[in-house]
Structures are given as C-alpha cells and as structure tokens.
Amino acid sequence: MSPTPTPNLSSPAPTPLALRLAQWAVAACLAVMSLAVFLNVVLRYGFGSGIAASEELSRLLFVWMVFIGAAAAYPRGEHMAFTSLVAMLEGRPLALRLATALIRLLVLLAAVLLGWGAWQQVAVGWGSHSAVMGYPLALLPLPALLCAAVIGACALVELLRGTPLDLGHAADIE
Amino acid sequence: QDIKPRLIRFGYGLNEQSNQGRAVKFFAEQVEKASGGKMRVRAIGAAALGPDTQMQQALIGGAQEMMVGSTATLVGITKEMALWDTPFLFNSAKEADVILDGPIGEKVKARLQDKGLVGLVYWENGFRNLTNSKRPVTKLEDLDGVKLRVMQNNVFLDSFRSLGANAVPMPFSELFSALETKAVDGQENPFNTILSSKFHEVQKYLTVTNHVYSPWIITVSKKWWDGLSPAEQKILMDAARASRDFERKDTREEAGRALAELKAKGMQINELSPAEAARMRDRLTRVNASIGVNVGMDLWNETQAALTKLRAAK
Amino acid sequence: MEFLGLTPEAQAFVVFCVGMLVLMGIGMNMGLALVLTGAGMAWVLGFWDAQLLAQNLVGGVDSFALLAVPFFVLAGELMNAGGISRRIIDMAQAWVGHVRGGLGYVAIGAAVLMASMSGSALADTAALATILLPMMRDRGYPMHTSGGLLASGGIIAPIIPPSMPFVIYGVTTNTSISALFLSGIVPGLIMGAGLILAWRWVLRGIDLPAEPKVPLAERLKITGRAFWALMMPLIIIGGMKSGVFTPTEAAVVAAMYALVVALFIHREMRLPELLPVLVNAGRTTAVVMFLCAGAQVASYMITLADLPGVLTGWLGGLVESPRLLMAVMMIVLVLIGTALDLTPTILIFAPVMLPIAVKAGIDPVYFGLMFVLNGAIGLITPPVGTVLNVVAGVGRMPLAQVVRGVNPFLLTYALILALFVVFPQIVTAPLVWLR
Numbered sequence: 001m002s003p004t005p006t007p008n009l010s011s012p013a014p015t016p017l018a019l020r021l022a023q024w025a026v027a028a029c030l031a032v033m034s035l036a037v038f039l040n041v042v043l044r045y046g047f048g049s050g051i052a053a054s055e056e057l058s059r060l061l062f063v064w065m066v067f068i069g070a071a072a073a074y075p076r077g078e079h080m081a082f083t084s085l086v087a088m089l090e091g092r093p094l095a096l097r098l099a100t101a102l103i104r105l106l107v108l109l110a111a112v113l114l115g116w117g118a119w120q121q122v123a124v125g126w127g128s129h130s131a132v133m134g135y136p137l138a139l140l141p142l143p144a145l146l147c148a149a150v151i152g153a154c155a156l157v158e159l160l161r162g163t164p165l166d167l168g169h170a171a172d173i174e
Numbered sequence: 175q176d177i178k179p180r181l182i183r184f185g186y187g188l189n190e191q192s193n194q195g196r197a198v199k200f201f202a203e204q205v206e207k208a209s210g211g212k213m214r215v216r217a218i219g220a221a222a223l224g225p226d227t228q229m230q231q232a233l234i235g236g237a238q239e240m241m242v243g244s245t246a247t248l249v250g251i252t253k254e255m256a257l258w259d260t261p262f263l264f265n266s267a268k269e270a271d272v273i274l275d276g277p278i279g280e281k282v283k284a285r286l287q288d289k290g291l292v293g294l295v296y297w298e299n300g301f302r303n304l305t306n307s308k309r310p311v312t313k314l315e316d317l318d319g320v321k322l323r324v325m326q327n328n329v330f331l332d333s334f335r336s337l338g339a340n341a342v343p344m345p346f347s348e349l350f351s352a353l354e355t356k357a358v359d360g361q362e363n364p365f366n367t368i369l370s371s372k373f374h375e376v377q378k379y380l381t382v383t384n385h386v387y388s389p390w391i392i393t394v395s396k397k398w399w400d401g402l403s404p405a406e407q408k409i410l411m412d413a414a415r416a417s418r419d420f421e422r423k424d425t426r427e428e429a430g431r432a433l434a435e436l437k438a439k440g441m442q443i444n445e446l447s448p449a450e451a452a453r454m455r456d457r458l459t460r461v462n463a464s465i466g467v468n469v470g471m472d473l474w475n476e477t478q479a480a481l482t483k484l485r486a487a488k
Numbered sequence: 489m490e491f492l493g494l495t496p497e498a499q500a501f502v503v504f505c506v507g508m509l510v511l512m513g514i515g516m517n518m519g520l521a522l523v524l525t526g527a528g529m530a531w532v533l534g535f536w537d538a539q540l541l542a543q544n545l546v547g548g549v550d551s552f553a554l555l556a557v558p559f560f561v562l563a564g565e566l567m568n569a570g571g572i573s574r575r576i577i578d579m580a581q582a583w584v585g586h587v588r589g590g591l592g593y594v595a596i597g598a599a600v601l602m603a604s605m606s607g608s609a610l611a612d613t614a615a616l617a618t619i620l621l622p623m624m625r626d627r628g629y630p631m632h633t634s635g636g637l638l639a640s641g642g643i644i645a646p647i648i649p650p651s652m653p654f655v656i657y658g659v660t661t662n663t664s665i666s667a668l669f670l671s672g673i674v675p676g677l678i679m680g681a682g683l684i685l686a687w688r689w690v691l692r693g694i695d696l697p698a699e700p701k702v703p704l705a706e707r708l709k710i711t712g713r714a715f716w717a718l719m720m721p722l723i724i725i726g727g728m729k730s731g732v733f734t735p736t737e738a739a740v741v742a743a744m745y746a747l748v749v750a751l752f753i754h755r756e757m758r759l760p761e762l763l764p765v766l767v768n769a770g771r772t773t774a775v776v777m778f779l780c781a782g783a784q785v786a787s788y789m790i791t792l793a794d795l796p797g798v799l800t801g802w803l804g805g806l807v808e809s810p811r812l813l814m815a816v817m818m819i820v821l822v823l824i825g826t827a828l829d830l831t832p833t834i835l836i837f838a839p840v841m842l843p844i845a846v847k848a849g850i851d852p853v854y855f856g857l858m859f860v861l862n863g864a865i866g867l868i869t870p871p872v873g874t875v876l877n878v879v880a881g882v883g884r885m886p887l888a889q890v891v892r893g894v895n896p897f898l899l900t901y902a903l904i905l906a907l908f909v910v911f912p913q914i915v916t917a918p919l920v921w922l923r
C-alpha cells in the first residue's frame with residue numbers, strides 16, 4: 001500500500017540541488033505571502049478596498065511552505081525532538097542502535113499513515129474548489145503527501161543503512 | 175434485521191446552545207428513537223471536526239458520516255449552490271420554504287450526488303441584515319463609502335461594490351475587533367449571529383434589509399449512505415425532515431427575540447422600504463446575470479418563473 | 489471496544505499519556521509523535537481513518553492567524569541583518585553603561601526594548617549574547633552570572649508583544665491574539681524590573697570596572713541613530729490598537745518596515761542578501777509549524793475524547809477555588825517546562841488546561857499570559873532549556889556554567905509568577921485600561 005513515492009522528490013538524501021530548489025520554493029512562498037498580506041493592508045487603509053484572494057492565496061502558500069520546509073528539514077535532522085533520554089544511551093552502542101531503529105520504524109509508520117490519508121484526500125479534492133480563487137482543494141493535502149513521501153523514504157534509507165542518530169538538534173525558535 | 179448498530183459522526187460549526195446545536199440534538203433524538211437506539215448520532219459542534227470545507231472533504235472521502243453547514247461553502251463543490259447566494263432572491267421566509275423544499279431545491283441538492291455527497295434537507299440560517307457604525311441606511315445612497323466587511327466570496331464582494339459600499343473581504347474570526355477599532359464600519363449577518371457575536375456592542379445602526387437568505391443544508395457522505403439499507407436511509411430522511419420543521423420554527427422565534435433584544439440593548443433599528451429594496455435589486459442586475467450564467471440559465475429561469483408564479487398566486 | 493473495563497474516552501487518555509511519554513521520550517520527531525498519538529487515540533475512540541490524520545495535519549497550519557509566525561520571524565531576521573538590534577544595544581550602553589555592573593543593565597534594557605520588536609526568545613538571546621557576552625568577558629564580569637542574565641533577559645521577548653508563542657496560543661485555544669499581546673506589556677516590564685533588582689543583589693561585593701561615562705551630546709546622537717529602530721514598537725502596538733491592522737498584518741508590516749530600514753535607511757543590507765534571510769525565516773517557521781500541524785492531529789482527538797472534561801471531573805473540588813487550581817496548574821507547568829520547549833508545551837497542554845481554567849472562572853487572557861510566561865521560564869530551566877543552549881553556544885561556555893548562573897534570576901521569575909497567581913489583578917487591571 002505504498003502511497004505514491006514520487007520519483008524525483010523522494011530521493012533519500014536530497015542532493016544539494018534538491019535542497020536548493022526546496023529553499024528557493026520556501027523563500028518564494030514567503031515573499032509572495034508577505035506581499036499579498038501587505039498589499040491588502042495598504043488597500044484597506046489607503047483605499048477602503050481589498051483583494052478577496054489575498055487571504056486564500058497566502059494560506060495556500062503557507063501550507064506549501066511549511067511542508068516543503070518540513071520535508072527539507074528531515075534529512076538534515078532539524079526537526080524538534082526530545083533527545084536527552086536517548087542521548088544517555090551513548091555509552092551503550094547496542095541499546096542506542098535499537099532505539100535508533102525503533103524511532104525510524106515509528107517515523108516510517110507515521111509517514112505511511114499520513115501519506116495514505118493524504119493520498120485519499122488528494123483524490124477526493126480534485127472535485128472541490130476554493131471559494132474565491134477556485135483552485136482545486138487537492139492542492140492543500142498535496143504538499144502533505146509529498147512531505148510524507150520524502151520523510152518516509154528518508155527514514156527507510158536511514159533504517160536500512162543504519163545511519164547514526166543525530167542528537168545535536170533541538171528547537172530553532174521559540 | 176434491516177437496521178444495524180451504527181455510530182454517526184455528525185459535525186456542525188456553532189456551539190451546542192445555538193439554534194444549530196438544538197436542532198442537531200433534536201435530529202439525534204429522532205434517529206435514536208426511530209431506530210430503537212441502534213443508530214446513535216454523535217453530535218460534535220463548535221467546529222471541533224474542522225471548518226465546513228474540511229468536514230465536506232471528510233464526508234466525500236468517507237472519513238465522517240454527516241454534517242450541517244452553510245450552502246455557500248458548497249459552491250466550490252457544486253456550482254448550482256450559488257443560486258442561494260443571489261441577493262434579494264426571496265422576499266419572505268415563506269417563499270424560501272416553498273422553493274427550497276420544492277423541485278428546485280431538490281434539483282440543486284441532487285447535484286451533490288456526483289461529488290460524493292447526499293443532501294437531505296435545508297435548514298434556515300436566516301435573512302442577512304446590515305449593521306454599521308456610521309449612519310442609518312434608509313436608501314441606496316447611504317451605503318456610499320461605508321467600509322463593509324463581507325464574506326470572502328466573489329458574489330458578496332461584487333454585490334456590495336455594485337451598491338456603492340467599500341466592500342472589504344475579511345474572515346469572520348477577525349470581524350469583532352475590526353468593528354471595535356473601526357477598521358471596518360459595518361457587516362451583514364442574521365439577527366441571531368449579530369446578537370450572539372455581540373456586534374451590538376460595537377455597532378449602532380441596524381437596517382432590516384433581508385438582502386439575502388442563507389440556508390443551511392444537512393449532508394451525508396455518499397460512500398457511507400450507499401452502504402445503508404433502505405430502512406436505515408428512511409430513518410435518517412424522516413428524522414431530517416422532522417428536524418427541518420423544528421429548526422425553522424425555533425430559528426424564527428429566536429430571530430424575533432434577537433431583534434427585540436438588539437433593540438433593547440440600544441441599537442437604532444430601521445427597515446428598508448420595498449421601494450429602496452427594488453432600487454438595490456436593479457443595481458444588482460449585472461451580478462444576478464453572472465450568477466445565472468454560473469448556476470446555468472435553465473435553473474435560473476426556472477427559479478424566476480417559480481417565484482413569479484408564487485407571487486402571483488398570493 | 490472494551491479494554492480493562494475502561495470507556496473509550498479513558499482509553500484515549502491512556503493512549504495520550506503513553507504516546508507523549510514513550511514516543512517523545514525515546515526522541516522521536518515531535519510532530520510525527522503527535523500524529524501517531526492522535527492515530528492511536530482515533531483507534532480507541534472508533535474514529536480511525538487515515539484521511540483524518542492528513543486533513544488535520546494540513547488544517548493545523550491552514551490558518552490566517554498563524555501567518556503572523558513566519559512574518560515575525562522574518563522581521564526578527566531583518567532586524568538583526570539590518571543593524572536594528574545593534575543600534576538598540578548601543579543606545580542602552582550610552583545611557584546606562586557607566587553604572588557599576590553597567591553592562592548587565594545594558595543587557596536588561598536592550599532585552600526589554602528588543603522584546604517590543606521581536607517575538608522570539610531564541611533570536612533575541614542570540615543577538616544579545618553575540619554582542620554583549622564578549623564585552624562582559626573582556627571587562628571581567630563573572631561569566632556564569634552574565635550568561636544567566638542574558639538568557640533570562642532573552643525570555644522577555646515572548647511576553648512583551650509581539651510574540652510568536654502568543655500567536656500560537658491564541659490560535660490553539662481560540663483566544664484573542666490582540667488581547668494576549670496587550671496582556672504581556674506590564675508583566676514583561678515587571679520581569680525587566682525584577683532582573684534589575686536580582687542583578688544588583690548578585691553583584692553585591694563584586695568589584696567591577698565602570699565604563700567611561702558618555703557625554704550627553706554623544707548619548708543623544710546615539711539615541712538619534714536608533715530612532716528608526718525605536719519606531720518599530722510604536723508602529724506594531726499603535727497600529728494594532730488603533731485598528732489599522734490585525735496581529736497578522738502587524739507582523740507583515742513589521743517585516744516590511746524592518747526591510748525598508750535595513751535597505752534604505754541603515755543601508756546595512758543589500759537586496760540580494762534578502763534571499764538567505766527569506767530562506768532562514770521560512771526554514772525555522774516550517775519546523776515549528778510542522779509541530780503545530782502534528783499537534784492539531786492530537787488535539788482533534790483530545791476534543792473528541794473530551795479530555796478536559798475527564799480531567800475536570802478528577803480535579804473535582806479544585807475547580808471551586810481558582811487560585812489554588814491556578815497554583816496547581818502552574819506547578820505542573822513548571823515541571824513540564826523543565827523537559828519540554830515552549831511551543832510543544834502550548835500545543836499539547838493549552839487545549840487540555842484552558843477549558844478547566846475557564847470552568848473555574850479564570851479569565852482566559854490572564855490564563856494565556858500565565859501559561860506562556862511559565863512556558864517561557866521553562867526555556868531557561870534545565871535539563872532542556874533551549875535558551876540556555878543558545879547562550880552556552882554563543883559564549884563558548886559549558887552548559888552547566890550557564891545553569892549555575894541562571895539560578896538567581898530563575899528564583900526572581902518564580903517569585904513574579906507566584907505574585908501573579910496570588911494577585912491576578914496585576915495582570916488583569918492594566919489590561920482593562922489598555923483595551
């Protein structure tokens with residue numbers, strides 16, 4: 001029941017090119033979101049009007065930005081995790097290896113469940129359209145599907161290769 | 175036996191104490207009574223199952239069984255639903271009942287089937303009315319320059335721009351503070367919503383415009399519905415019809431109470447004269463024409479004909 | 489489903505606790521741990537469908553109000569890249585640098601000012617520590633205390649508006665973000681005042697060199713240079729209060745303002761440098777928002793299982809006395825805060841705790857302030873204190889040293905927290921006036 005491993009995006013360790021593309025996409029989403037929301041403030045305050053699409057467009061881009069960013073963050077170990085306990089196993093290689101494998105299996109499980117659910121919602125969403133811009137609602141679960149596919153593929157590769165766990169990363173912002 | 179034990183997850187947007195919540199509770203009781211307790215409705219309000227659009231997708235995908243919500247949010251799924259967004263379509267609740275429960279309402283509902291939804295009955299959200307903090311709106315020209323929040327929906331945006339207001343799209347969640355700080359001057363909603371959202375605290379003038387009638391609709395996941403026995407389907411349909419009558423009566427009583435309370439709380443209330451309503455309707459010819467094109471001219475003409483006949487019969 | 493004679497709701501509660509403790513405990517990605525916990529709860533509740541997981545994952549970030557998060561991150565990045573933070577610190581130094589232990593007061597003053605422009609404790613702490621720690625080391629300040637002070641100053645950022653944790657809290661619990669923002673102003677200033685007293689007390693008996701006094705003309709000149717930076721809080725709070733924009737829009741205006749100042753007024757940034765800033769802001773946001781997404785999956789199931797209702801039943805009599813309930817919840821949050829960061833604490837526990845507080849008649853905005861304040865203090869409590877890590881990283885000093893130095897300030901904050909529990913009016917009274 002493998003949910004659509006998309007060929008180009010699910011490469012296990014994104015090459016610098018894939019990562020660069022993801023970064024550009026993230027930056028572009030953020031830039032357009034900012035402009036859309038800012039323009040609406042200017043229009044409302046200055047001219048008593050507004051663009052109906054501004055909110056819908058910025059929300060859609062936000063969803064894409066988050067899931068592209070989250071997919072790119074996974075192979076680099078940038079996601080938030082509470083590693084203090086597992087770090088205590090560092091002196092006991094076998095236990096650490098087992099814990100690492102367990103984490104990856106669980107990540108894989110979560111990715112498969114999410115990917116499967118997102119796949120069904122993408123299929124359902126082509127027939128429905130957003131209120132203002134009229135884009136197909138499938139565009140909302142689609143980035144989640146791609147993100148689940150990337151994370152799942154990465155976790156699988158890490159599991160098979162026995163890549164050591166990255167213990168150094170915690171939250172980036174609060 | 176034709177009736178199996180079933181758990182029905184029924185989502186809605188308002189809270190338990192609202193007219194919507196009361197009617198959902200009534201529906202749940204009817205279903206349980208008629209099925210001898212085998213079919214149980216788990217009613218979940220306050221949008222805890224997500225906003226309307228999210229629940230609709232869950233219904234289509236078969237992850238949730240039932241919901242009630244605004245017809246306006248179904249326009250993206252079935253374009254014919256936009257018919258109900260037409261400004262000044264109905265002159266009275268009576269007209270709305272006849273058209274919605276008659277062949278035209280059935281025809282629009284039936285279009286949901288291709289998209290994975292089954293529409294059971296229409297409930298009433300209510301006629302929408304205008305409030306603002308600038309001046310009483312007695313004639314068309316009074317709308318000039320009023321910064322008016324409208325739903326993020328092209329029909330409403332176009333309509334109020336055609337009427338001369340500065341229509342500003344804004345999510346409902348930000349509306350109260352926008353009215354409070356005068357980021358916008360006015361808004362439009364049914365009496366019940368105006369009262370429950372405490373808009374009277376930040377708005378002085380209320381004009382009874384009845385400019386658009388907003389229905390709600392009960393929908394069922396088609397994936398799930400098709401697996402039900404005819405007896406089970408009948409139980410749901412009967413309960414839905416009973417709930418419709420209950421809901422409309424309850425909502426209309428509440429709207430009357432809400433209007434009185436808004437007045438008691440100091441809102442200055444005036445009614446829009448039929449002559450001014452007619453002038454507004456004339457201004458909206460272009461908007462109506464585009465709705466006609468969107469929902470299909472056949473449906474549009476049929477609706478207009480039915481309304482003309484209805485009004486002549488009086 | 490019958491299991492150990494428990495109702496499905498009680499089973500869901502067990503799944504929730506086990507999911508949180510085990511999945512997070514073994515170090516799984518928190519967002520995905522929340523997804524799996526949500527999946528388990530859906531299973532025992534009879535709500536299982538993979539589509540619900542995906543839908544809520546997306547629904548958790550499909551929110552206009554949450555857009556404030558990337559915009560405030562962007563504004564913060566632009567402030568640091570465009571020399572705004574630097575000018576604020578220079579100004580603080582010109583005015584109070586010559587007092588005994590002056591660099592400490594500089595740090596506190598700059599922390600409060602920067603808090604009124606940025607919403608991130610980590611970004612503020614990094615900016616403060618990068619500039620001030622080396623200076624404090626040169627002048628012979630005790631490093632552990634200095635590091636502790638900078639960490640403590642950094643967590644004022646999420647209390648004084650703008651604040652990303654308030655945005656996330658507001659979205660998670662349906663509380664007015666504007667009201668939360670305004671509620672943080674006075675407590676944030678009290679935190680600053682508390683730090684001043686604590687710093688004085690810590691410094692007693694230590695001989696520190698004073699900085700040369702800056703002549704008045706020079707002080708005014710340096711203040712003038714910080715003019716454009718100082719306009720930022722006025723624009724954010726003034727604009728929001730007067731209704732020109734919503735909190736989300738305030739965030740984007742702040743970012744645009746910081747960009748214009750950086751590019752055309754300070755001229756410390758060129759347009760091509762905008763790309764890395766955008767990439768950075770987008771990446772950090774994505775990581776936090778992925779957590780929000782996962783939390784929505786779990787909180788959907790928390791609502792279905794009515795966990796707050798179940799817990800309210802257990803707490804019984806506590807609901808009758810709001811102050812006692814508040815005190816108990818604050819202690820629980822302090823314990824949670826030792827191990828969990830602010831954002832996950834909000835996402836996981838706010839939807840469970842707020843309904844209980846509301847049932848006891850506690851004002852939701854006051855509760856939000858207390859919740860975020862407590863969670864922010866968790867950022868400087870060991871063993872997991874992200875802001876402590878930043879200071880240790882920037883200052884190249886062992887974490888244990890910063891932990892030792894932060895203690896007096898931690899005690900100060902604990903007293904402030906207790907003060908607010910006993911006298912909620914300190915928080916609520918100014919709020920009435922500010923609204």
Ligand code: NA
Nearest residue numbers: 603606645650
């Ligand atoms: Na702040």
Ligand code: NA
Nearest residue numbers: 825826866872
């Ligand atoms: Na901590």
